[in-house]
Amino acid sequence: MIRHIRHPRDLRQSVCGLPAAGVQRWENDPTRVEYTCEDCYTLLPEAQRPDDANHPPGDPTLIDTLRRIVGNRQHAKIDGVLVDLWSASVTVLIWDQLRDDKRQRLLTLPSHELILRCIAIYTRITAKRDHQ
Incomplete structure (x- = not known):
């Protein structure tokens, strides 16, 4: 439906x-x-509305844009996708905990895929913590 x-x-x-x-x-x-x-x-x-930022796959400045979203407490449109404050903060939180080789692997993805992967990691971590 x-x-x-x-x-x-x-x-x-x-x-x-x-x-x-x-x-x-x-x-x-x-x-x-x-x-x-x-x-x-x-x-x-x-x-x-027009995009606030464009980041091709492999562009490390995407994380800076996400940090700016968190710092301004304001959503933004990145590569045609609206990114809200929660998604940006979860992505930055997970990003800061990853090893450099995992970060480089994530950077090969388009920006929306990178954000969705970080949200999936966060969801798995919090689900395990809630069940214990």
Whole structure:
């Protein structure tokens, strides 16, 4: 079932224009692309703004950009993907704990993949800690 994002200024419709009466499920977190209407996601005002930073794979300044997001306590758009404060802080937290060879392996990935891998590592670590 495709979920829609509620329009920020008109609660009677979704971002893609579908009336609220026709929506069966609402998405609360617009960053979850896999279950959200693609039109809702791409029409969000935040998604249409220009990129704050571009980092090709292998660019170590990506971590500096993520540290800036954490320091400013403000999300940013990196390589076409909105990165929120939590994702940036988790990525920096995991990055600081990794050995240099693991960092170099992660740097070969596109920026969104690097962030998702760090979040996955964080999730596994916290899940183990919660079950003990």
